[in-house]
Amino acid sequence: MREPLFSTRITELFNIKHPILCGGLMWLADADYTAAAVNAGGMGFLTAKTFPDPGHFRNELEKALSLTSGKPIGVNLYQSMRPEENEVLEGHLKIALDAGIRFFETAGLPPTSLLPELKEAGSKVLHKVSTIRHALSAATKLDIDAITIVGAECGGHPGLELVSSLIHSVLGPQQIDIPVVVGGGIGHGRQIAAVLGMGADGVLIGTRVLVAEEIWSHLEVKKQIVNSGAADSTLVMSSFRNTSRVINNEFARAVQDLELDRVKDFDEYWPYVKGVNAFDAYKSGDWNKALLSMGQSAVFANAVEPMEKIYDDLVDEAASALDRLGGLRSEHKE
Numbered sequence: 001m002r003e004p005l006f007s008t009r010i011t012e013l014f015n016i017k018h019p020i021l022c023g024g025l026m027w028l029a030d031a032d033y034t035a036a037a038v039n040a041g042g043m044g045f046l047t048a049k050t051f052p053d054p055g056h057f058r059n060e061l062e063k064a065l066s067l068t069s070g071k072p073i074g075v076n077l078y079q080s081m082r083p084e085e086n087e088v089l090e091g092h093l094k095i096a097l098d099a100g101i102r103f104f105e106t107a108g109l110p111p112t113s114l115l116p117e118l119k120e121a122g123s124k125v126l127h128k129v130s131t132i133r134h135a136l137s138a139a140t141k142l143d144i145d146a147i148t149i150v151g152a153e154c155g156g157h158p159g160l161e162l163v164s165s166l167i168h169s170v171l172g173p174q175q176i177d178i179p180v181v182v183g184g185g186i187g188h189g190r191q192i193a194a195v196l197g198m199g200a201d202g203v204l205i206g207t208r209v210l211v212a213e214e215i216w217s218h219l220e221v222k223k224q225i226v227n228s229g230a231a232d233s234t235l236v237m238s239s240f241r242n243t244s245r246v247i248n249n250e251f252a253r254a255v256q257d258l259e260l261d262r263v264k265d266f267d268e269y270w271p272y273v274k275g276v277n278a279f280d281a282y283k284s285g286d287w288n289k290a291l292l293s294m295g296q297s298a299v300f301a302n303a304v305e306p307m308e309k310i311y312d313d314l315v316d317e318a319a320s321a322l323d324r325l326g327g328l329r330s331e332h333k334e
């Protein structure tokens, strides 16, 4: 693990070496992933929704904590717009708190109903949004500790406004007093130095670590990501106001065809969009047969390698960006 290069409000909040956070990943953010991020000097968020069975969730948390030798891990609590999908949340929250988890990434709906219990237990809550407007509203109205703003480049849900991380990186820290984490399109250490230079306190990554050895998905899926360029993701489901950035594959194009034909009947989309397709594709390796979240930073995911190597490279690249900037200052020139 590299020595700390940056000290920010995010490294302080989570007591970590590097301000590099690994976000919740549906189906993939399990104990191995979460612990690998923590052991590499960052913070990882285990996706509660991936483990609907309470016993399984509890075991996964215990496994993660044993893999980090008790070092704190984070949990991702995603609140869907469909209430029936949130039924497990309350139980999961209790299990996580009982297991000693105090770091939470919330996403989807504002975590208003979860906050009293989270804060009562002394948790640190990082809420994730995709617009400056939502970030400002959450930072001023909710008892949260930090905010993540993801840009249009991100894998998963980039929101509807599709403003780039380059814009968020300046506007967020300018307008928001609590610590700001920027996510979306980040997969190279030079970007980390730049984003911190623009005022952020940390970065959130997802796509870059989809090729980590600790991610359980089939090697064929990882190979597809390794071979992807910056333009190999695409947007689907904007017509349902639920935009997703995914691998540009057969299923994504089938969904886009339905959207182009202005089909409004969700049942016609269901065979393509149902979540379990992704689980099956991660398992079988058939990456064409699901909507698989992936962002533009896939271009930086060039090899399947251990999480620690990915973190080390990011830190080294950030250090070289700082050196370059130092060298560019006019007083250093002959």
Ligand SMILES: Cc1cc2nc3c(=O)[nH]c(=O)nc-3n(C[C@H](O)[C@H](O)[C@H](O)COP(=O)(O)O)c2cc1C
Pocket (backbone or CB within 6 Å): 022, 023, 024, 025, 026, 027, 028, 047, 049, 076, 078, 106, 107, 108, 128, 150, 153, 154, 155, 156, 157, 183, 184, 185, 186, 204, 205, 206, 207, 208, 210, 292, 293, 294, 295, 296, 297
């Ligand atoms: C495969 C995949 C699955 C994801 N699943 C979730 C999820 O279940 N909950 C969530 O809050 N965010 C999820 N995200 C978003 C990530 O936590 C993170 O915000 C995003 O990946 C950052 O942008 P990047 O992909 O450009 O690095 C997912 C992203 C990917 C790539």
